[in-house]
Amino acid sequence: MSPRLLSAALLATAACASAVPRSPAPATASDAERATALGHEQRAGELERVLSALSVEEKPPDCPRVCELVDQICDLSQRICLISGRHAEDADLGARCAAAELRCRRSRDRIPPSCSCQPH
Amino acid sequence: MKAAWVWLVAGALAGCGGRAARWVEEAADAHAQADLLVRRGEREQASRVLEELVSRPVPAQVAAQDRRAVLQDAYARLAGLALEERRPSQALRYADAGLGLGETRDVFASSLRTLRGRAHEALGQDAEAARDYEAAQIVAEALLQEALSGGGAR
Numbered sequence: 342m343s344p345r346l347l348s349a350a351l352l353a354t355a356a357c358a359s360a361v362p363r364s365p366a367p368a369t370a371s372d373a374e375r376a377t378a379l380g381h382e383q384r385a386g387e388l389e390r391v392l393s394a395l396s397v398e399e400k401p402p403d404c405p406r407v408c409e410l411v412d413q414i415c416d417l418s419q420r421i422c423l424i425s426g427r428h429a430e431d432a433d434l435g436a437r438c439a440a441a442e443l444r445c446r447r448s449r450d451r452i453p454p455s456c457s458c459q460p461h
Numbered sequence: 462m463k464a465a466w467v468w469l470v471a472g473a474l475a476g477c478g479g480r481a482a483r484w485v486e487e488a489a490d491a492h493a494q495a496d497l498l499v500r501r502g503e504r505e506q507a508s509r510v511l512e513e514l515v516s517r518p519v520p521a522q523v524a525a526q527d528r529r530a531v532l533q534d535a536y537a538r539l540a541g542l543a544l545e546e547r548r549p550s551q552a553l554r555y556a557d558a559g560l561g562l563g564e565t566r567d568v569f570a571s572s573l574r575t576l577r578g579r580a581h582e583a584l585g586q587d588a589e590a591a592r593d594y595e596a597a598q599i600v601a602e603a604l605l606q607e608a609l610s611g612g613g614a615r
Contacts, residue, residue, distance in 0.1 A: 400611045402609060402611075403608055406608045407605065407608050407609065410605040413571070413597075413598075414598055414601045414605065417595075417601065418598065420578065420590075424582065424594075425591070427587060428587060431588075433588075434588070434591055437591050437595055441594070441598055448602060448605055451605065453609070
């Protein structure tokens with residue numbers, strides 16, 4: 342989930358919470374304070390969970406790993422298509438080659454802008 | 462990837478002591494010894510060291526996934542060495558043995574599938590090779606997805 346979606350979800354949750362009919366007012370002032378404190382605590386917990394989700398999401402990608410995997414995927418695509426090229430009459434191999442090339446292109450397209458993978 | 466898993470598992474078991482930790486340490490030693498022999502150009506001797514590792518009984522205390530990872534890592538290396546030695550039939554046997562330990566969407570499956578594909582290709586079995594390369598590619602794509610979403614399981 343994107344940070345924006347998460348924030349929206351949090352806002353929506355808050356809105357839902359305020360739309361729910363409130364329980365009867367506490368009998369004493371100290372009960373009211375306790376209820377308020379509990380509410381604050383719950384909201385703080387909610388925010389903490391959202392923040393930790395955001396920090397996980399915003400972890401920078403492991404670029405060497407990403408580049409290595411994209412290289413592997415495209416190397417395998419070349420291998421499959423070389424085989425297919427040796428058997429031009431084989432439609433099954435032709436389809437495998439097309440699918441493999443698609444996976445290679447898709448993987449290259451997914452390289453985050455922050456990673457500068459060198460083509461091999 | 463060579464022996465990387467072995468060191469990870471060794472690190473995890475270091476504090477535990479006992480037979481499981483000793484087995485993993487021995488695996489790491491075997492890889493180190495094989496590295497040295499490969500550097501000296503003694504690939505056959507390196508293969509013997511790794512063969513001895515995969516033939517050794519695995520202590521019951523070793524977790525199933527650690528056992529699979531360490532052995533598949535060794536089988537992948539053996540298959541790679543056999544391919545370098547132009548022994549594709551032998552490479553195929555090693556890759557099959559590794560894959561026979563179980564296949565999940567991880568780096569070991571991708572590596573063993575690629576090596577088996579290369580062995581098939583060297584033996585002129587192109588259709589089988591293409592199938593293995595495709596399977597390896599699909600696993601690698603799943604691993605890429607994990608790496609991009611912050612999982613990064615190797």
